[in-house]
Structure formats: C-alpha cells, structure tokens
Amino acid sequence: MARTLKLRIWRGDDKTGGLQDVTVEANHGEVVLDIIHRVQATQMGDLAVRWNCKAGKCGSCSMEINGKPRLACMTQVASYPEDEVITITPLRAFPVIKDLVTDVSFNYKKAMEIPAVVMPEGMKPGEPRMQQVDVERSQEFRKCIECFLCQNTCHVIRDHEENKKSFSGPRFFIRIAELDMHPLDMLRNRKKTAQEEHGLGFCNITKCCTEVCPEHIKITDNAIIPMKERVADEKYDPVRWLGSKIRRREEVL
Amino acid sequence: MATGVFSEGRAKIAQRTLRTDKWWIQPLITVGVLFSFIVYATWRALENAHYYAEPLISPFYSPCLSTTCVSGSSLLGTPFGHILIFGMVLSPAFIILIFPLGFRMTCYYYRKAYFRSFWMSPPACAVAEPHAKYTGETKAPLIVNNGHRYFFYIGLVFNTLLTIDAFLAFKNPEGQWGHMSLGTVVLLLNATFLWGYSASCHSCRHAIGGRLRHFSKHPFRYKAWTIVSKLNTKHQNFAWVSLIWVAFSDFFVRMVSLHPTWNKYFF
Ligand code: SF4
Ligand code: SF4
Ligand code: FES
Ligand code: FES
Numbered sequence: 462m463a464r465t466l467k468l469r470i471w472r473g474d475d476k477t478g479g480l481q482d483v484t485v486e487a488n489h490g491e492v493v494l495d496i497i498h499r500v501q502a503t504q505m506g507d508l509a510v511r512w513n514c515k516a517g518k519c520g521s522c523s524m525e526i527n528g529k530p531r532l533a534c535m536t537q538v539a540s541y542p543e544d545e546v547i548t549i550t551p552l553r554a555f556p557v558i559k560d561l562v563t564d565v566s567f568n569y570k571k572a573m574e575i576p577a578v579v580m581p582e583g584m585k586p587g588e589p590r591m592q593q594v595d596v597e598r599s600q601e602f603r604k605c606i607e608c609f610l611c612q613n614t615c616h617v618i619r620d621h622e623e624n625k626k627s628f629s630g631p632r633f634f635i636r637i638a639e640l641d642m643h644p645l646d647m648l649r650n651r652k653k654t655a656q657e658e659h660g661l662g663f664c665n666i667t668k669c670c671t672e673v674c675p676e677h678i679k680i681t682d683n684a685i686i687p688m689k690e691r692v693a694d695e696k697y698d699p700v701r702w703l704g705s706k707i708r709r710r711e712e713v714l
Numbered sequence: 715m716a717t718g719v720f721s722e723g724r725a726k727i728a729q730r731t732l733r734t735d736k737w738w739i740q741p742l743i744t745v746g747v748l749f750s751f752i753v754y755a756t757w758r759a760l761e762n763a764h765y766y767a768e769p770l771i772s773p774f775y776s777p778c779l780s781t782t783c784v785s786g787s788s789l790l791g792t793p794f795g796h797i798l799i800f801g802m803v804l805s806p807a808f809i810i811l812i813f814p815l816g817f818r819m820t821c822y823y824y825r826k827a828y829f830r831s832f833w834m835s836p837p838a839c840a841v842a843e844p845h846a847k848y849t850g851e852t853k854a855p856l857i858v859n860n861g862h863r864y865f866f867y868i869g870l871v872f873n874t875l876l877t878i879d880a881f882l883a884f885k886n887p888e889g890q891w892g893h894m895s896l897g898t899v900v901l902l903l904n905a906t907f908l909w910g911y912s913a914s915c916h917s918c919r920h921a922i923g924g925r926l927r928h929f930s931k932h933p934f935r936y937k938a939w940t941i942v943s944k945l946n947t948k949h950q951n952f953a954w955v956s957l958i959w960v961a962f963s964d965f966f967v968r969m970v971s972l973h974p975t976w977n978k979y980f981f
Contacts, residue, residue, distance in 0.1 A: 475723045528732030528840055548732050553840075556723035563725075592930040616836040620718035621848045644928050662857070663850035665829045666822055669839035682916070682946065686822050689860070690920035697860040 463488050464543065466496060471550040472508070472560050480548065481505075487538045493549065494522055494533040497561070509560035517675055520608030524561050525550045530610045530673045554612065554619040567618075568609050571629040574658070575636055579647040595644040601683060602635040604676045611670035611680060617663045628660035631670035631680045638684035641691060656692045661685070719842050730842040737838035741831035747954075748827070754961055758968070759807035765964070767971035769885040770897040772964040773904055776879050780806040789875065814872060814960075817865035822916045823953045825859060863917040873912055877905040886979065895979040897970060904963040907956035914945035914952050 466487045469480040485500050494512055501508045513519040515534045522533040527541070527548050541547055555563040580589065611631040612618070618625050637659065641651040655661045666689075670680045678684075694701045716722070719730070731737070758765075758774055765775035766787040778787040780794040783806050797804040818824050829835050836843040851859050880901035886893040912918060923939025926932055945952075970977040 471725055471727065473726060478726050480727075525732065525840065527734045530840055545734070548734075550727060550732065551725045553719045553724055553727065557725040594929040594936060595927070597929075614839050616843055617848065617850060619840070620836065620843045620845075622717045622721040624848065642927060660850075660852075662852035662860075663848070665825060665835065665850050665856075667826050667829050667836060669836065672839050686916045687920060687924050690863075690917060691925060693860045693863065694925060697857075698863065 464538075466538065467546045468496065468500070469546060469548045470497075470500065470505075470508070470561075471548075472505070473557070474559050475557055478557070480550075489539075491538050492534055493526055493531075493536040493538060493547070496538060497533060497549070509558070509562045511562045518606055520606035523552055523608045523610050523613065525553060525613075530614045532608060532610070532675050535675060552609070552613040554614070555609075565609050565612075567625060568607070568612055568630070568632065571633050571659075572636070574629070575633060575640075576648055578640055578643055578645070580645055581647055584645075589645055591644050598642045598683065599639040601678055602639040604678055605632060605635060606676060607632065608675060610673045610675065614669045614673045615664075616667070616669065617660070624660070624663060628663045629658075631664070631685065633659060634661060634664070634688060635678060635680055635684040638688050641688065652688070652692045652695050655688055656696060661688055661692060664689075717846070731838075731840055733838070733841060737841055741834070741837050744827050744831035747958075748831070751957060751961055755811070755964075758964055759805050759811060762803070762805040762807070764968045764971040765807070767897075767967055767974065767977070768887045768889070769882050770901065770967045770970055770977065771879050771882075772967040773876055773879070773901075773960050774807045774811060774964045777810065777875050778806045779809050780804070782806060789878065810872075813865065813868050817862075817869045818953075818957070820859045820862040820865050821953065822862070823950050827953075863921065866912065866915050866917045869908075869912050869915075873905065873908050876901070876908060880905045887974070892981075893979055894981055895977045897966065897977045900963050900966045904956075904959050907952065907959050910945065911949075911952040911956040913942060914949040916946065916949070918942055919946050 463486050466485050468483045468485060470483055472478055472481050483500055483504060485496055485504070487496055494515060497508070497510050501510065510522070510533075512522040512534065514521070517532055517535040520532075523530065524533050525531070526533065526536055530552065533549075549561065551557050551561045552563045552565075555565050555567060558564050609632060615630055617628050618630060634655070637651055637655045640646050640648070641655075664685055666681055666685060668681045671678070671682070674680060695705075696702075719727070755774065758772075762782070765772040766778070766784050768786055771778070771787050775783075775787065777790040778784075779790065779792060780797065781792045782796055782803055783792060794806070794809055830837060834843055835845060835848065851857055880898065883898040883901045884894055885891055919939065919942045922942050923929065923932065923935040926935060929936040929939070966976075
C-alpha cells in the first residue's frame with residue numbers, strides 16, 4: 462500500500478542552509494531512513510546522510526524528525542498521520558557538516574577524558590571472577606550504541622554552547638557510573654572527577670536523555686541519580702565523609 | 715552572541731523547536747496542580763483554625779508545636795510560644811511545613827517537574843529554553859539539592875508522627891479506643907502514601923544498597939535494594955498521590971471540624 466509523503470528536509474552546511482520541500486512515495490512498512498534513501502536515489506543525488514546498519518544498532522542515523530531526536534531507521538513512516546508533513550533536520554546540538562550529517566567529535570573527545578577500568582594489581586587477563594549480581598547494573602549501560610541522541614537532547618549543551626567545555630553529558634555519566642559500580646575497578650576518584658571535571662552538577666535531572674534513548678537505558682534513574690548520591694556521600698554529606706575518614710570502608714563496599 | 719541551537723556552526727534553523735506535538739500540555743498541567751497546591755496550603759496555614767477535630771488532626775498542623783495550638787492537638791508538647799511576625803501570630807503550620815516543603819523541593823522527581831514547568835529549563839525535550847546562561851545545580855541556592863538525603867531522614871520522622879495520628883483516629887470524639895471512621899481511613903491512606911513516597915525515594919534507594927559495589931557480599935541489602943528499586947520506578951506516582959492526598963486529608967479534617975457529622979463512624 463503506497464502513500465505519497467510530503468517531506469521537508471534540511472539541506473546546507475555550516476554557513477547556510479534551509480528546509481526544502483520534497484514529495485515522495487512511501488511503501489507499507491517503510492522507515493524514515495528508507496524514504497531518505499529514495500529521495501537520495503531519485504531527487505537529491507547529493508543528499509548527505511550517515512547510516513550503517515538499518516537495524517537500530519550502529520547509532521549512525523541519529524537526526525531530528527518533526528523536532529524529536531530519533532534514529533531514522535527505527536522510525537516508522539506509518540507512525541505519522543497521512544496528511545502530516547514530516548520535517549527532517551540534522552542534530553541541533555552539534556556543528557553541521559553537510560545536510561543531515563553532523564560533526565559529533567565532541568563526544569569522542571569527552572570519551573577520551575574518562576580513564577578505562579583499572580584492575581587490581583597483579584591480576585592477569587582471564588583471572589577476574591565476578592558474580593552476576595555485581596555486574597548487572599554496569600551491564601545495562603553497556604547496551605549503549607553511541608547514537609548520541611541523549612547528548613544532542615541534553616539542554617545543558619544543546620541550549621548553551623559555552624557549557625560544552627565543562628560538561629561531558631549523559632552518555633558519559635553512564636560510562637562513569639558503569640566504572641564506579643564495577644566491582645573490580647581500582648580507580649577511586651571517579652565521583653570527584655564526575656562532579657569537578659565532567660560537570661555532573663550541571664544536570665538538573667529533567668530526564669530528556671532517558672526519554673530519547675533508543676536502547677531504553679534508564680540514564681537518569683540508574684546512572685545519573687546514583688552518581689549524584691555517590692558524589693553527595695563524598696562531598697555534601699559531612700556525616701558520611703567523617704565516617705569514611707575514620708573507618709576507610711570503601712574496600713569492602 | 716547567539717548560543718544554543720542558534721550557535722555558530724550548527725544547522726541554520728530559525729525555530730526554537732520543530733516539534734509538532736502538544737509538548738506544552740505536560741508542563742502546563744504540572745504548573746496547574748503545583749500552583750493550586752501551593753495556594754491551598756498557604757491559605758490553610760494562614761487560616762490557623764479548623765485543623766483539629768478530635769481525634770483527627772490535619773497533616774499540615776501535625777505535630778502542633780506552639781502554645782497557640784488548640785488543646786489536644788499537640789502530641790509532642792508546645793516548645794514554641796506565641797511567635798509574632800509583623801504583629802500577627804505565626805501559624806504553627808509554618809513551623810513544620812518547611813520540612814516537607816524542603817523534602818519535596820529537593821526531591822529528584824519534583825526537581826524534574828519544576829525545572830521543566832516553572833523554570834522552563836527545558837520546558838520539554840528538544841524545546842530550547844529561554845535562559846541565556848545555565849549552571850544547573852553547581853551553585854547556591856540549587857546546590858542545596860545535593861542534601862536531599864537529610865530531608866529524607868526528617869521526612870521519616872514526619873511519616874512516623876502522621877502514622878501515630880492515623881492510629882489515634884481509631885478513637886471516637888470522646889477519646890475511647892476501638893472506633894473507626896471515614897477520618898481513620900483518610901489518615902491511614904495519607905500515612906501509607908507518604909511511606910510509599912519515602913520508600914521509593916532515590917536517596918532511600920542509595921542508602922539501602924545503591925552505594926554498594928559488591929551486592930554479592932550483602933545479600934540482605936541487595937534484596938532490599940531490589941524491592942526499593944521496584945518502588946522507585948513508581949516514585950513519580952507516589953509523589954503526586956501523596957501530595958494530593960495530604961491536601962485532601964487537610965480538607966477533610968477542616969470539613970469535619972466545621973460539620974462533625976461528616977466524619978461517619980463505621981463502629
Ligand atoms: S537529565 Fe541531565 S543529563 Fe539528562 S538530558 Fe536532562 S540535564 Fe541532560
Ligand atoms: S545512552 Fe542511549 S541515547 Fe545515549 S548514546 Fe547511548 S544509546 Fe544513544
Ligand atoms: S542505521 Fe544503524 S542505527 Fe540507524
Ligand atoms: S523524595 Fe523524591 S527522590 Fe527522594
């Protein structure tokens with residue numbers, strides 16, 4: 462069952478650009494990425510779009526569809542009413558390169574600022590043994606496909622370019638939480654750096670990251686808020702701070 | 715200089731948002747409900763009357779700590795005298811309401827609610843906020859939100875007191891035990907919702923087990939953590955239900971104080 466779709470696609474580069482109207486056929490069961498490919502094949506040969514798996518697993522096709530940050534390959538055309546014009550733009554928190562392709566290198570720089578897991582001294586590859594209950598929380602965060610939709614939606618940087626230098630964003634708060642909850646990680650300054658270097662305090666837990674995550678990771682409830690509580694243990698809770706000085710219990714936690 | 719979605723280098727799009735759905739409904743409802751609650755609670759606190767109808771006491775006035783409290787309503791005595799502010803007697807409600815207020819203001823769920831709907835930061839996802847600068851919870855006064863756990867602990871004291879109030883409601887107006895009325899049900903539900911709200915709190919989840927690294931070494935805390943985690947996913951619901959029910963409980967007690975027949979006794 463074919464239908465005729467009216468689209469507005471943003472075309473341009475980092476200097477100029479605007480929305481262009483296109484009319485295109487859509488078949489039953491198609492997703493927005495299919496439609497973009499049809500437009501590219503039939504009407505706009507030089508339309509730039511980034512994609513890879515068409516299965517919601519590579520995180521490449523992030524864009525904004527009717528103003529909502531989404532994966533184009535996971536957005537059914539049928540979810541929009543027949544007469545609705547569908548507006549497609551690149552991510553609006555990052556610099557645009559061309560058409561629907563943005564420069565997301567901000568995220569790669571932030572990723573490099575987080576030290577990887579530090580295993581106990583003398584432990585050789587193959588030796589670590591961990592129980593399932595101990596790694597479960599961290600595993601939720603490993604589902605991340607690095608689509609950066611959460612980063613793009615977070616108002617801290619989307620609405621305030623100047624905050625980019627001091628804020629790493631939700632994708633990296635789940636990374637830090639993953640490591641801080643890791644039973645064998647030996648690096649013990651993750652709470653401090655989360656707050657002081659990665660800008661955890663900028664987050665006002667308005668939950669837009671959780672709302673847009675295609676992997677349904679509970680970013681705010683399971684990573685950001687627990688990290689804020691862990692930071693509070695160290696920085697904002699005099700009773701616990703004193704307790705930790707006296708007893709040095711961190712090892713057995 | 716243009717910032718946010720209008721920053722140099724980002725796609726040139728004139729609109730603050732291209733969302734086509736009714737994204738403003740949610741914040742509007744939140745403002746409506748929270749604002750109504752604030753107006754009602756302020757009026758009731760200022761009214762300084764009709765908060766006790768033996769054996770029922772309004773949760774806005776419990777524990778009643780001032781010598782101005784009506785007789786019988788002060789479970790914990792009256793350490794506060796007549797406090798005058800601009801020549802007016804300070805309502806005993808204000809002495810205690812600051813604690814539940816602080817608890818809710820620093821609550822992780824209400825933070826989302828008011829940052830979105832009152833402060834519009836952001837009003838909805840992918841809708842540009844109107845502020846030129848933003849520092850979140852890194853500076854005073856919002857940095858206080860990091861102390862939520864202290865309000866949580868104080869909240870437990872209040873829950874206990876309001877639970878005692880609900881049990882005292884098993885008396886009749888003459889003070890004899892073994893009776894039950896509509897008021898008993900109202901106050902019992904009030905206590906239940908408040909316990910639900912506290913038990914599902916994120917600070918509670920953290921204290922119960924969230925701060926651990928090795929669940930396997932603490933099987934009981936792990937079990938407790940899984941239960942609190944389940945409740946925690948419903949924290950938003952508890953937040954609203956308990957808020958509305960506190961106001962309703964107060965309203966009910968006020969009505970009973972004016973029309974004692976409202977409090978139908980079952981036995
Ligand atoms: S909850 Fe925090 S990190 Fe997530 S989008 Fe909102 S401000 Fe950003
Ligand atoms: S956390 Fe979710 S939204 Fe963010 S990058 Fe990973 S998969 Fe995408
Ligand atoms: S193309 Fe891989 S996630 Fe859409
Ligand atoms: S009461 Fe809402 S998070 Fe603690």
